[in-house]
Amino acid sequence: MSEVRVRFAPSPTGFLHIGGVRTALFNWLFARQQRGVFVLRIEDTDQSRSTDASIQAIVDGMHWVGLDWDEGPFRQTERMELYRSRAFELLERGKAYWCICTPEELESRRKEAEAKGLSPRYDGRCRNLAVGSPPGEAALRFKAPQEGQIVVEDLIKGRVAFDTSVLDDLIILRSNGYPTYNFSVVVDDGLMGITHVVRGDDHLTNTPRQIPIFEALGFPLPHFGHLPMILGSDKTRLSKRHGATSIMAYKEMGYLPEAMINYLVRLGWSHGDQEIFSRQELIEKFSWKNVQTSPAVFNPEKLLWLNAEYIKTGDIGRVVEALEPLLAASGLKAELRSCSREWLARLVLMVRERTKTLVEMVHWVGPYFGEAVTFEEEAAKKFLTPAVAPVLAKLAARFEALPSFSKQRWEEAFKKLVEEEGMKLGQLAQPVRVALTGRTASPGLFEVMEVLGRERTLSRLRRGMERAAEGSPSPEKPSQS
RNA sequence: GGUCCCAUCGUCUAGCCUGGCCUAGGACGGAGCCCUCUCAAGGCUUAAACACGGGUUCGAAUCCCGUUGGGACCA
Helix, strand or coil, rough: CCCEEECCCCCCCCCEEHHHHCCCCCCCHHCCCCCCCCEEECCCCCCCCCCCHHHHHHHHHHHHHHHCCCCCEEEEHCCCCHHHHHHHHHCCCCCEEEEEEHHHHHHHHHHHHHHHHCCCCCCCCCCCCCCCCHHHHCEEEEECCCCEEEEEHHHHHEEEEEEEEHCCEEEEEEECCCCCHHHHHHHHHHHHHCEEEEEEEHHHHHHHHHHHHHHCCCCCCCCEEEEEEECCCCCCCCHHCCCCEHHHHHHHCCCCHHHHHHHHHHEEEEECCCCCHHHHHHHHCCCHHEEECCCCCCCCCHHHHHHHHHHHCHEEEEEEEHHHHHHHHHHHHHHHHCHHHHHCCCHHHHHHHHCCHHHHHHHHHHCCCCCCCCCHHHHHHHHHHHHHHHHHHHHHHHHHHHHCCCCCHHHHHHHHHHHCCCCCHHHHHHHHHHHHCCCCCCCHHHHHHHHHHHHHHHHHHHHHHHHHHHCCCCCCCCCCC
């Protein structure tokens, strides 16, 4: 058994696309499962705007989702001589020929053919001309087979047959000396010893064009697999209109890479009813047989759900680690330095089940840093009213009488006071919540106190009481009962 | 236009290869109820699909043909 070698060959378009990540993922999973080699190759031949920055974007994206490669990144623009020499080799061996038809001629003949209802293929005019050294502008064409069938045993689609009559003699080297896509791909896949070419569905019809080139070049034929496309909600190709398509945009939106991978792998692949997979499980269970043949619609809501799952059930250290840079970026650098990892983990543990993204988590976690609270005006206006100020004062006094924080004891004290005042639990809970967090929504009150600690709980309670005593600064009359 | 691919709830999918276990299962999202100091989470319940038409067969989501509808590629 020879070693499995697969590749991911994106073109640098400025960022790494979600569809690309899925293609990379399937290749990567197969490579890791088979203990093979995963090659990264940048297909930048006709990308005049291909820059180091867009290659970096691909590398960064791959790093973020944790898809590591064993060889590369190779750049096609650095391999031009390879393509040229292989093209000339085909010329020498009579498998390619110079075509001196000008683009204008080709265009007019194409239109003519179309008008007659024929397929607009190259008519092979220069095929038997045997042009020696070309006088000026000329392209090199491959002599495609003219009879029989080309059968692709696709890993995913099964057997697909093409009639060679649909193939024309395609250009392999343009008159400007640049190789065409179909040629450079074959040279690379052949030279790199790729055993399984797995790529997007959109290349399926390129395959019968490429197979004869593999053969002419004397390369062993790899296996082929064509993955169905990822579509947007309107069933058209996924694009910016459907939301973010760059993988890094999801990092910025607070998604965990493991959630991203889990979502993407289920888009076109399944293992029974299982929804959640660890990376190791994926490597073990992945199989081409279970890859879907039909396209899939990208569903941001399910991705969001998965992200929430990973946030609330994932390893806490891992979640904290992913959150920290976002916290630092939100202006909490100093606070982050002065708090302990244990305390931060407790805080994250407290809020994680109410946040679906890390960005949401940053918002949820905000009130627990620093001494003072920032009241949300609406919340303060509604719940910190003069009427509750005395009760808040009593509560603070009772807590203060307790020597140290105890969740249970404080809760008892709280409930006792509620009872004595003839209130409902919620009537006091909300003002206290606003006093402690500045907001109307938070984790359980006593958990909040625990994370805040005795001193901050007390001082925030007093501050809330003051604010309540001041009453609403606006002239509006409170209308709530 | 030619060639090729595809078709199960709104979406991701199981089942299809190797017909009967399918009055079609799971998940997201939706609806309702429960829990509840708020917000979540959680629990329970529920609506929702085999594109259509022919065949083959005792029996078809599953096999065959066609139609329709999507998509890709070549220009």
